[in-house]
Amino acid sequence: MAAQTSAKEARMDASKIEGVAKIGIECKKDADFPKWYKQVLTRSEMLDYYDVSGCYILRPWAYRIWQEIQKYIDHEIEELGVENSYFPMFIPAKNLEKEKEHIEGFAAEVAWVTKAGNNNLHEPLAIRPTSETAMYPYYAEWVRSHRDLPLRLNQWCSVVRWEFKNPQPFIRNREFLWQEGHTAFATKAEADLEVQQILETYRQVYEDLLAVPVIKGVKSDKEKFAGGLYTTSLEGYIPTTGRGIQAATSHSLGQNFAKMFGISFEDPRGPLDGEVRPALFAWQNSWGFSTRSLGIMVMVHGDDKGLVLPPRVAAVQVVIIPCGLNAKASDEDRLSVEQSVANVLIQLKKAGVRAKVDDRDNYSAGYKFNHWELRGVPVRLELGPKDVKNHQIMAARRDNGAKTTLHQATLVSEVRDLLETIQRDMFNRAREIRDANIVFIEEWKDFVPVLDKKQLCLIPWCETSDCEDEIKEKSSRSGLAATEVQDEKAPSMGAKSLCIPMEQPVHKKLIKGETKCVSCGKDARRWALFGRSY
Structure with missing residues (x-):
């Protein structure tokens, strides 16, 4: 009950004061970063607090970004020969305890199911904190010959890690979404190559999609994955707090798990002097990318007005707002603006630009500007009667506030160029700040x-x-x-x-x-x- 009360209070504090919904950001990023972060996430409608502490609702504005990341990673790993699959979330205690060093690394984080209805379970079931011990007993059944290798599976799922006192949305959740790849190879060289290929894919997601600079590195022995041979990672930097943050990991597990779970195959060289050679153990990797990435993106790019979204992942890349239609506007002006706005929307969507018109008649243009700035939409197009007559349209950038006049005849190409410029500038700006620190x-x-x-x-x-x-x-x-x-x-x-x-x-x-x-x-x-x- 305490956890539920805490979550409800946090949700109310993030979005309402005295029952009145808030739509703006009331604190400066540099002055009160935790409060700023909470307000940006909730008031931009990326996330809402749930009635279990450490668990959060990903609203469509955030989930669409996650889908763009999924699409990118899926394409890249499929090119490598990885296939998607799904394993159950429950792990028998005997499986989890099989690999001692691994379970010791996760022991404090594991959530256990001990009861079903009114009956105690014969064997407690762990809710997966990660899936090595769920998947590898079956890898041992599926791998018999070197011809069964490589075995390369990925799954998109949620995991639960229940060890901490101070959850933080996206950054430290008790339940979070991720993908976890688990692969087995006949040789260490093949496994080592994949570790680097996956890390490079993750770098591309951060730098090319999220516009967040990261550093490729190897973890120390103390920080490597429990039970693994070595861990490679991407490390980010949050300028406002001056803290580093682990952004993604790609682990070489060596042969440790293969030996524990019996993932072995016949030596392809055949008998030696008439004697059967001992079975060989597979070389394994595991690698994961989570929704923590969304929190890092918000922390790096957000400002005192709210979100600043990189164009390549934004659910809405361009918002079109009719302007200059006050009470004195003629019917002819209204019709011309409406028709022009509709035509612009059609052109952009046909060109693959994620565009939206905000034609709500119960809000002023200024209110709409603030609304979409809070949500981080990369480009705002303003179109009024004078713009229609002059065959132009005003564009405002969310990342730096700069305004420029676009020509309706070349609008699509100009908008595309503008989105690419914003994407590039956001990354370069973040990298310069990171490098300087x-x-x-x-x-x-x-x-x-x-x-x-x-x-x-x-x-x-x-x-x-x-x-x-x-x-x-x-x-x-x-x-x-x-x-x-x-x-x-x-x-x-x-x-x-x-x-x-x-x-x-x-x-x-x-x-x-x-x-x-x-x-x-x-x-x-x-x-x-x-x-x-x-």
């Missing part, structure tokens, strides 16, 4: 001050787990972090390793035996990205 740190005395400036630290690092623990502990009790209240699953106050970038700095090469780790003084192996994080 990654600081090379070569002495510990500079580490915490940079964190306190809401920046990330790129440091020479020894890559040991003890040093990583030490960095987090030292940065937790220094600077601003020392005065903040921490929750184990809320944004981290101490710095953690975000990733070891795959593209190492070329202008600051480490010298073997000379370059030392910033924290412990041991020989540094690579540059690593550290920061406070979500």
